[in-house]
Amino acid sequence: MTIQKKRLGDILIDCDLITAEQLQQALSYQREKNLKLGAALIDQGLVTEDDIIWALGKQLNISFIHLNANIVEPAVVKLIPAEYAKEYRMIPLYQSGNQLSICMVDPLESEAIENLGAKTQLSISVSICTRYDFEQTYAAIYGPLEGQEKVEGDMAPADKQTMERGIPKGMESPDKVINYIIGQAIINKVDRIHFEPSEKGVLIRFRTCSSLTKKLEIPLKIHQEVISKLKIFSQISAAPRTSPGMSVGHFKVTVSGRWINLQSMFYPTVHGEMVILKINDFSNLGSQILKSSKSFLDQIAGNVKKNYGVLYITGPRESGRTTTHYHILNSFNLERTKIVAIEDPVQCTLSNITQIQVGQNGVGSIKEGLDLALLLDADVIYLDHLGDLPIVEDISFAGLGGKTVLTSFMAYDAPSSITRLLGFVQDPVVVATSLCGFLSQRLVRTLCSQCKSPAQFPPEFAERVAAVGEKPVCFTATGCEGCQLTGYSGRALINEFIPNSSTLRQMMISRQNYQQFYQFARKQEIPTLEDKALRLLSSGETSVDEFLRLFP
Numbered sequence: 001m002t003i004q005k006k007r008l009g010d011i012l013i014d015c016d017l018i019t020a021e022q023l024q025q026a027l028s029y030q031r032e033k034n035l036k037l038g039a040a041l042i043d044q045g046l047v048t049e050d051d052i053i054w055a056l057g058k059q060l061n062i063s064f065i066h067l068n069a070n071i072v073e074p075a076v077v078k079l080i081p082a083e084y085a086k087e088y089r090m091i092p093l094y095q096s097g098n099q100l101s102i103c104m105v106d107p108l109e110s111e112a113i114e115n116l117g118a119k120t121q122l123s124i125s126v127s128i129c130t131r132y133d134f135e136q137t138y139a140a141i142y143g144p145l146e147g148q149e150k151v152e153g154d155m156a157p158a159d160k161q162t163m164e165r166g167i168p169k170g171m172e173s174p175d176k177v178i179n180y181i182i183g184q185a186i187i188n189k190v191d192r193i194h195f196e197p198s199e200k201g202v203l204i205r206f207r208t209c210s211s212l213t214k215k216l217e218i219p220l221k222i223h224q225e226v227i228s229k230l231k232i233f234s235q236i237s238a239a240p241r242t243s244p245g246m247s248v249g250h251f252k253v254t255v256s257g258r259w260i261n262l263q264s265m266f267y268p269t270v271h272g273e274m275v276i277l278k279i280n281d282f283s284n285l286g287s288q289i290l291k292s293s294k295s296f297l298d299q300i301a302g303n304v305k306k307n308y309g310v311l312y313i314t315g316p317r318e319s320g321r322t323t324t325h326y327h328i329l330n331s332f333n334l335e336r337t338k339i340v341a342i343e344d345p346v347q348c349t350l351s352n353i354t355q356i357q358v359g360q361n362g363v364g365s366i367k368e369g370l371d372l373a374l375l376l377d378a379d380v381i382y383l384d385h386l387g388d389l390p391i392v393e394d395i396s397f398a399g400l401g402g403k404t405v406l407t408s409f410m411a412y413d414a415p416s417s418i419t420r421l422l423g424f425v426q427d428p429v430v431v432a433t434s435l436c437g438f439l440s441q442r443l444v445r446t447l448c449s450q451c452k453s454p455a456q457f458p459p460e461f462a463e464r465v466a467a468v469g470e471k472p473v474c475f476t477a478t479g480c481e482g483c484q485l486t487g488y489s490g491r492a493l494i495n496e497f498i499p500n501s502s503t504l505r506q507m508m509i510s511r512q513n514y515q516q517f518y519q520f521a522r523k524q525e526i527p528t529l530e531d532k533a534l535r536l537l538s539s540g541e542t543s544v545d546e547f548l549r550l551f552p
């Protein structure tokens with residue numbers, strides 16, 4: 001890709017993010033302080049780094065990526081010397097034929113790109129990343145950047161203010177508002193966007209894991225138009241809802257060249273319709289999860305392929321169950337396996353998998369979906385959340401018939417999943433003999449490595465962490481620009497897996513109790529979810545607060 005020789009100031013004006021006067025003001029500040037223009041604009045609180053990324057992506061069609069060291073091909077690191085990478089804030093990603101893909105904080109440095117092309121004799125394709133992701137990745141592949149540890153302290157008050165503000169000038173039309181909000185949410189790796197109307201305006205809040213932050217406010221006068229647009233995207237009738245009940249739909253957006261699925265939920269409130277957009281950026285969550293437990297999940301996938309039967313994945317809401325399901329489904333040979341997924345609703349479109357929605361022109365219930373999947377000659381059946389545990393016996397019969405079934409329901413841990421399930425069945429023999437295993441899981445927020453600060457374990461933790469780690473270290477959340485002041489970046493997946501065995505089958509058939517299943521798992525040396533979270537705590541990857549949020 002050749003980057004057009006366009007100046008950042010002009011791009012930001014074209015996107016209505018700043019005015020010509022503001023650009024002049026920033027240019028004189030830039031000269032005075034000897035800064036790059038982007039830094040000067042951010043310093044003065046005129047734009048945020050996200051605004052710049054959004055504008056570059058939109059105007060120059062440069063794709064934005066969540067850069068991390070895992071996506072860098074080791075063989076290409078030598079193509080960009082450390083000094084050059086530092087000076088022009090660029091990271092090599094991978095080479096395909098005579099094309100080298102790189103990622104830059106400032107892709108308008110066209111001379112640096114041309115020089116790299118001349119030196120390597122390769123054509124260069126550029127994507128954009130945040131300064132924070134660049135610094136983290138640089139440190140991981142080339143070694144620490146000078147002064148990297150003081151980034152958090154350098155955060156100007158203006159930056160903190162600009163994280164929460166109104167829609168930029170000139171972007172008041174519904175289309176631009178929607179584009180801007182969704183773009184910002186994806187750049188910030190947000191899970192959900194809340195549009196909450198009140199008497200004064202519509203509050204836009206972003207949720208990442210358990211923390212909710214106010215992002216901006218939009219005027220009430222465009223709210224109805226924003227809702228109508230979102231409903232059209234979601235293929236839901238655009239008339240305002242008057243009857244109670246939630247409407248659910250989904251749509252896809254491209255953000256800087258990347259397709260992302262969104263699930264939309266509309267609900268009437270006294271001040272107008274509230275909307276929640278759930279961002280299913282599985283590539284983002286998937287890469288975080290895979291980093292922490294790829295080998296474990298591959299092992300489970302291997303077990304599923306070998307044993308057939310039913311795998312129950314349990315945990316509370318937001319425990320990454322769908323992502324685990326998708327990872328296991330994708331591990332099958334998709335050309336030689338017929339996979340039918342019955343979802344409520346479909347969260348992400350998958351290739352080579354037959355996906356059928358419950359409700360809205362799909363099947364009427366999960367049970368109908370199961371019958372249909374059997375008629376459709378499926379080898380592997382994925383049934384989304386089982387609100388309806390009474391159909392467990394039907395699912396078990398499918399497992400006994402040689403099908404592989406993946407499904408999930410809510411339960412605290414693996415032993416309680418077994419007792420919960422047994423509470424719903426007349427005949428435990430069918431369930432026990434068609435079983436692949438019980439996998440229980442949680443998502444643990446991991447501390448932002450840029451700003452976490454050393455702390456002391458509270459006395460009641462000292463003994464517990466000493467039992468799991470050799471030299472326990474305690475860190476606490478602080479908050480910096482890179483982590484949107486939350487103190488956390490990324491998530492780790494922890495799991496407890498009880499596989500099928502003859503002893504387990506016997507215990508299920510004789511309907512043993514929770515304590516007996518719990519003891520059985522400990523005898524097998526299967527670590528509990530709490531044990532795994534303690535390990536993350538003792539190695540300083542998560543905080544005491546996060547541990548207590550999950551295991552109070």
Ligand SMILES: [Zn+2]
Nearest residue numbers: 448451480483
């Ligand atoms: Zn941070």
